[in-house]
Amino acid sequence: MGNEIPDIVIGRLPVYLRALTYIAQEGEKTNTSSHELGRRLGISSAQIRKDLSHFGEFGKQGTGYHVQYLIEQLRQILHLDVEWRVVVIGAGFLGHALAHYNGFQHRGFDIQWIFDNNSEIVGREMNGLVVQHIDELEDTIWEEKIQVAILAVPAEAAQGLTDLIVKAGIRAILNYAPINLTVPDGVQVMHSDPVIQMQRMTYYLVPPKR
Amino acid sequence: MGNEIPDIVIGRLPVYLRALTYIAQEGEKTNTSSHELGRRLGISSAQIRKDLSHFGEFGKQGTGYHVQYLIEQLRQILHLDVEWRVVVIGAGFLGHALAHYNGFQHRGFDIQWIFDNNSEIVGREMNGLVVQHIDELEDTIWEEKIQVAILAVPAEAAQGLTDLIVKAGIRAILNYAPINLTVPDGVQVMHSDPVIQMQRMTYYLVPPKR
DNA sequence: TTACAATTGTGAAATGTTACACTAATGAGG
DNA sequence: CCTCATTAGTGTAACATTTCACAATTGTAA
Numbered sequence: 434m435g436n437e438i439p440d441i442v443i444g445r446l447p448v449y450l451r452a453l454t455y456i457a458q459e460g461e462k463t464n465t466s467s468h469e470l471g472r473r474l475g476i477s478s479a480q481i482r483k484d485l486s487h488f489g490e491f492g493k494q495g496t497g498y499h500v501q502y503l504i505e506q507l508r509q510i511l512h513l514d515v516e517w518r519v520v521v522i523g524a525g526f527l528g529h530a531l532a533h534y535n536g537f538q539h540r541g542f543d544i545q546w547i548f549d550n551n552s553e554i555v556g557r558e559m560n561g562l563v564v565q566h567i568d569e570l571e572d573t574i575w576e577e578k579i580q581v582a583i584l585a586v587p588a589e590a591a592q593g594l595t596d597l598i599v600k601a602g603i604r605a606i607l608n609y610a611p612i613n614l615t616v617p618d619g620v621q622v623m624h625s626d627p628v629i630q631m632q633r634m635t636y637y638l639v640p641p642k643r
Numbered sequence: 644m645g646n647e648i649p650d651i652v653i654g655r656l657p658v659y660l661r662a663l664t665y666i667a668q669e670g671e672k673t674n675t676s677s678h679e680l681g682r683r684l685g686i687s688s689a690q691i692r693k694d695l696s697h698f699g700e701f702g703k704q705g706t707g708y709h710v711q712y713l714i715e716q717l718r719q720i721l722h723l724d725v726e727w728r729v730v731v732i733g734a735g736f737l738g739h740a741l742a743h744y745n746g747f748q749h750r751g752f753d754i755q756w757i758f759d760n761n762s763e764i765v766g767r768e769m770n771g772l773v774v775q776h777i778d779e780l781e782d783t784i785w786e787e788k789i790q791v792a793i794l795a796v797p798a799e800a801a802q803g804l805t806d807l808i809v810k811a812g813i814r815a816i817l818n819y820a821p822i823n824l825t826v827p828d829g830v831q832v833m834h835s836d837p838v839i840q841m842q843r844m845t846y847y848l849v850p851p852k853r
Numbered sequence: 854t855t856a857c858a859a860t861t862g863t864g865a866a867a868t869g870t871t872a873c874a875c876t877a878a879t880g881a882g883g
Numbered sequence: 884c885c886t887c888a889t890t891a892g893t894g895t896a897a898c899a900t901t902t903c904a905c906a907a908t909t910g911t912a913a
Contacts, residue, residue: 441899446843446846447842466859466861474823479901482860483862495858495860496910498861511843511845513842514850526740529740530736540838542838578851607837611746612661627744627747628657631752634831635727635791687871689872706879
């Protein structure tokens with residue numbers, strides 16, 4: 434008991450949650466099984482059962498899992514039963530896209546601020562948000578007790594801003610800058626560099642002849 | 644001999660490559676070591692050496708790795724010695740951001756086409772590219788022998804388009820739609836749903852009291 | 854009421870990954 | 884030439900993750 438739950442298990446839970454949400458939306462079934470989930474996700478049913486078993490017994494032999502109940506349980510486990518307020522840092526093309534993406538809503542996140550250092554962009558309106566000057570970033574995080582940030586700035590600026598926002602209280606960073614960030618223990622970072630992901634795929638491809 | 648190289652090893656190579664590129668740009672050293680790389684990336688030096696040893700002997704005892712040489716070797720391993728031509732599917736806010744991102748250049752990728760089904764967007768110019776109608780997608784992939792695609796469309800459209808582009812010859816897909824794609828064997832897919840990444844982090848955070 | 858198909862949760866086995874610890878090579882400095 | 888600090892590559896041990904396989908439970912249908 435009291436074992437650490439592997440990171441890799443945590444990483445799959447949001448995927449399960451997303452798949453369950455689709456099943457719920459389809460509205461055809463109130464129940465599902467590890468086999469169905471596994472088939473949809475390309476994961477073995479045993480792994481899904483094992484993963485869930487770290488947190489409790491959510492299913493029923495013979496009938497499987499009640500979709501809505503499992504969704505609620507997963508949301509609790511992942512701390513998504515409250516809505517996390519998020520700052521976006523950088524209002525260039527990517528920040529602009531993030532501000533306009535409505536997929537955060539209903540999945541646990543609410544983008545409430547967007548910042549940039551470019552005075553031509555500051556003050557502009559993006560999907561209901563007004564771009565703030567980056568000088569106000571530190572105070573905003575501090576005063577509003579924001580814990581989650583999305584970094585959408587050039588690589589050169591990323592580490593400096595990271596140090597600043599961590600000092601101000603940020604505890605989770607989704608980083609789009611193509612650079613490896615260094616953060617203190619206890620601060621979560623996820624990296625999202627599209628080129629890294631594409632380079633990972635080309636290894637398996639046969640290069641074009643030209 | 645002839646062993647399969649683990650996916651997880653392949654996944655780290657692009658990260659090594661990116662770090663080496665920064666070291667090369669800094670221009671202060673022509674050589675580096677597994678220890679330095681590890682320190683920068685938060686990875687153990689033993690792991691870096693082990694990973695590289697799958698592909699050959701690139702270093703020299705006592706002196707480490709020649710940065711430029713290792714960069715070239717990694718680019719070859721990852722099939723980045725030719726430039727991959729890429730189609731972006733979806734010219735909404737995200738597609739727009741991708742079209743304007745110049746970070747693909749010099750890292751092995753060249754976005755040459757962008758498609759959308761919205762006639763109000765088709766014909767618009769984005770960073771030198773003209774948005775094409777999605778009806779031309781299949782023929783373009785086929786005729787130009789494109790193997791890499793970035794999907795930036797709503798979830799509802801993603802699987803249908805995936806089936807279409809795979810049939811047309813696409814072999815690697817970077818998917819931004821918040822849905823799990825099903826593809827035939829031999830087709831690579833990487834998923835990039837920001838919400839999944841954020842949900843993974845909130846598990847480790849203490850939720851705000853409100 | 855009984856038989857049966859479906860399904861979970863889980864120990865144990867199998868497989869995969871990382872870390873350790875050591876040998877051998879290298880170059881710098883005396 | 885010798886010594887020493889540095890470092891790669893690697894076999895093996897330690898650790899982590901996945902898969903297997905099965906008992907137990909459930910609901911359905913005869």
